Amino acid sequence: MGRPWMAVALLAVVTFGAAGAWLVVRGQQAKVAVEALRADGAVLQAQLEAYDLPAAGQTLAKVRVDAQKAHRLTGDPVWGIAGYVPVLGRDLHAARQVSAVMADITTAAQPLETALPKLQPKGAAGAQGQLDTTALRAVAGAMPQLSAAVSSGAVTVGELDPDGLRPDVADGVTTLNTALSAARGPFADAVPLLQELPGMLGADGEKTWVVLLQQDAEARGTGGLVGAFAELKTDQGRMTLADAESRSKLDRGPTIPSVVAPENLREHYGKDLTEWAGFNASPHFPHTGELAAAGWKARTRQDTDFVAGVDQNVVAALLAATGPVEVRGVTVDSSNAANFLSKGVYARWQDPQVVDTVTTELVQATFGKFSRGEFSLPTLIKSLREPVRERRLLLWANDDEVQAQLEQLSISGTIPGDPGPFAMTVVNNGGGNKMDAYLQVDTRYDPGTCTNSARVGQISVTLDNTAPKDGEGLPSYVNVRSDLIQRGLTGKVTRDGSNRIILDIYGPVGSSAVLTQLDGETVVPVTGLDNNHPVWRVSVPIAAGQERTVNVVMSTPVVEDDAGQIPVVLNQPMVKPATSSAEPLTECKTSSVVGG
Structure with missing residues (x-):
């Protein structure tokens, strides 16, 4: 009786030995391809930052060739199987995933290779300041696929654990993960704007x-x-x-x-x-x-x-x-x-x-x-x-x-009308002057506690009039209380650096004000509604150098699974940039107290 197991073992040794040698050769080739990919990628980034679009189009084509070569070298069945080998397999699997992601992204970006060079505005020799709307449409057409590839790649690379990888492989995974994570949102945001940009620039008529x-x-x-x-x-x-x-x-x-x-x-x-x-x-x-x-x-x-x-x-x-x-x-x-x-x-x-x-x-x-x-x-x-x-x-x-x-973009200036933790402080000048150049606004959102499906929290707004004392040195056109003059007042009181602020505090959809205070004293706000949000208005006179605080204690309905959310707090554009902060929402507790 023969010994077939010996033949099988010998065949296995020969096969794995050949595969190992093959992997060494392919690994060296892949390393060269990846190094070329990194180098060309760095050049591309510099060209895009410098807006050298003709050169960027050419380099983008080189990056695509580099990525596809690396993907071919790491994408065959033998490399895939080797990815399951203990220790070494982690490096091989990571290299395979990274090269596949880069190949997908650069393939999706291929239309940009010819479109980017055409996005240089024509100068005096042509139509001055004119952008090629056909090229813009080509870019817009490629963006959904490119955005999807970047998003999918971010997920794939994000699942790779750099711990345990060789330092050079781990560094590549970390760098790519950071880049894709940072690009994911901007790429997605760019899609709707780029799709409309040709029309906005008159591609279909004035x-x-x-x-x-x-x-x-x-x-x-x-x-x-x-x-x-x-x-x-x-x-x-x-x-x-x-x-x-x-x-x-x-x-x-x-x-x-x-x-x-x-x-x-x-x-x-x-x-x-x-x-x-x-x-x-x-x-x-x-x-x-x-x-x-x-x-x-x-x-x-x-x-x-x-x-x-x-x-x-x-x-x-x-x-x-x-x-x-x-x-x-x-x-x-x-x-x-x-x-x-x-x-x-x-x-x-x-x-x-x-x-x-x-x-x-x-x-x-x-x-x-x-x-x-x-x-x-x-x-x-x-x-x-x-x-x-x-x-x-x-x-x-x-x-x-x-x-x-x-309206999918912040550039639309849309106030979201959906339920959820939200606040915005809105200042409208009530003094008929230009004193808001000296106003500092800070908004703090405290979601408070939640019991029996209702949150009781607080929006606190601090107003600081940083104008010089008595309005010294301010131009009369800036430092005037037109509202007081209209009421018949005269003299220093109308030009003392003071102001009157019409303060509107926007709260979460469905919320109601339980208590409103100005510097700790209870006031009754004027209530309104804007894009589903309740609005609480307080008129705030403020002297030069004075700081005033408006607090709104509010009851807000609970949105399912909202625990841990960071409230959305939007800042109004101001000469002195407004500031804001917010605490995450806590778990909602169920009261065990029973009346009787």
């Missing part, structure tokens, strides 16, 4: 934009008082400035037909919604967009396709891309624009009409440069990141489908 310059020194819900506006036209990727005027031109009438706003909003904000000086009192920018479009049509008998809200920080970002402009002998650039618009313009010119004219001239000069193509697109993209994050650049579309896409 579009009309109304851009509102909001001066945060006199606070309004979406930022500040509209001091000037610009009418822009976009057509086939090119932007032109059609008009720029101070708000006084809008004030001449007709008034805004506020009937386009919800009834509960009209009840709370009243006739302010009919006036260009107060129509943006609600922080929910879709309301502002609808009202602005209705007012624009009443004035011009023409529709507007988009309404944008910008403030002094956005103007500073635009000037970073265009370079400085000259206004009445003053050089305004990205370093001084925010201060110039919120304080400097009032210190230099006392006449309100001159201030409005200067502000308008700044808007004309800035957007005029964009019309002439005198701007750096890479710088613009980088400089706008922070203003967008702070809700200082807001956008509304006069098309339901486009608006639905935009």
